[in-house]
Amino acid sequence: MQILGCDFSSSPTARKPIVIARGQLCMEKQCVQLNGLLRFATLDGWSEWLAAAQHGPWIGGFDLPFGLPRELVQSLGWPADWAACMEHYAALSRPQIREQFKAFCDARPAGRKFAHRATDIPAGASPSMKWVNPPVAYMLHAGLPRLRAAGVHLPGLQAEPAQPAARVGLEAYPGMLARSVLGRRSYKSDAAAHQNPERALARRELVQALEQGLPMLGLRLLPDASQRAALVEDASGDALDAVLCLLQAAWAAMRHAEGDARYGLPAAMDALEGWIVTVPMPLPQGANPS
Template identity: 55%
Template sequence: MKRAHHDIVLHGVDFSSAPSRRKPIVIAHGRIAALQPDVVNLEGFTRLETLASFRQWLNIPGPWIGAFDLPFGLPRELVDALRWPGHRGDHAPLPWERLILHVRHQSREQLRAIFRDFCAARPVGAKFARRACDRPAGSSPSMKWVNPPVAWMLHAGAPLLLDADVTLPGLRAGDPDRVALEAYPGHAARAVLGRRSYKSDDRARQTDERESTRGLLLTALELGRHPLGVRLQCTNEQREQMRLDPRGDALDAALCLLQAAWACSRQSAGYGLPETIDPVEGWIVSVLPQR
């Protein structure tokens, strides 16, 4: 029996590679409205202060679809150059799983040294290798270890997705009732705001202007005036919580929630992902390939 979209719990996950009370992992929970398939009801937020609690949370029974703000894979160019598991010429099965296991067993110091050596041999302006989805998404290279250190997000988060045996469309088959998709809230926000900044971890940059910009973004999300075409339904308290959060963690989690809803409505069409995805790179949900 086909399950209705509103029967599926949706999660949007603003991930942190080193969660703490000051900078927790923030998860927005919601469902698609039963009589309004273009509306997502925001049901609340969960804050997790340790990776151990995140590991435990991943095993919550489904059915659910989650959109996670962390890179799932590494650039093909990097994997091939290092001849890591999944490189071209390596035809063994489960390339993503073997790549993530390989990365997991490297320390941050080892990865930093490997990535620095790779970048040192490349020309200025093209130091980092990028995945096929990075340019259309406007996302940072998943091998980048500074400003922002998204490589550490992959190093901390991707192995936990593997351990949890979730399904990652295009990368691995797992529990069909727990589906994890890579998200990037910046892509959804930029479609509304352009290059205007709406958040900062730096207290000195947590300005009234950014607070006002968060308000503009929230209005667009509630009205459905953005390319995802899904309206966010939230309470006044939830709206104020997102507007007044200068780090933007709750708002980013809500943006990921809308990306999960976008994917849920396209579940029968591969969650809206490209037909072919590089098995070591992955793809960011709702991002369209460049032609």
């Protein structure tokens, strides 16, 4: 089963491309063979590759949000249906997005400027309405319409297709897996001045942990020697983030192969906001975990 993991950029360049990790899931051995890394310097090149029939079928994890906070959508008076909301959002320009989101934040008290999706807090992810550091709002704006245009099926947000989907996309977030190994230690930086031996050591430790298998996923990564070296040597961390998304997609593929039509996404997820795959849904307040 072909699996993809994507480290996404809303404004890719040759120096800062979109990175796709390709792999093969072996369920019997509970491992993912890393087959290679692809880099795309343009959004059009990325979306054309995704849509090409010869590259499928696949299940992919994409490091970009698939929805906006319900609180924000309701406050702005946007459509509460996910598809209609995303079409409205795609029709806006980035300056319009920034203007409306900034006005929303400016009207709120300190410490509660941004609205969050239900999945953001347990994942430790930035709110999907954030337009800077990181600009995940622009990642949603640039990436999701192209996934939809490429015919990628998005479980939990779209009705299950009559025939098995050739391309399946899930929202992934590599930071959660990285923190499960490294805590708050940094393993990457785009700034050359911060690409130091400490971060290189953290990347090496993270790759070793992935090869040994993360308990929360029950999967091992199988890179060859050159791939292992490339993951450690990429100081930006983009290749390693793509691999982390690859493993999240593989976990979802296993759930689906075992009969879960939602690819491991919680049944109670908000179908307007979306959900990050592999993030457990918090228990209701006061619920007994047993």
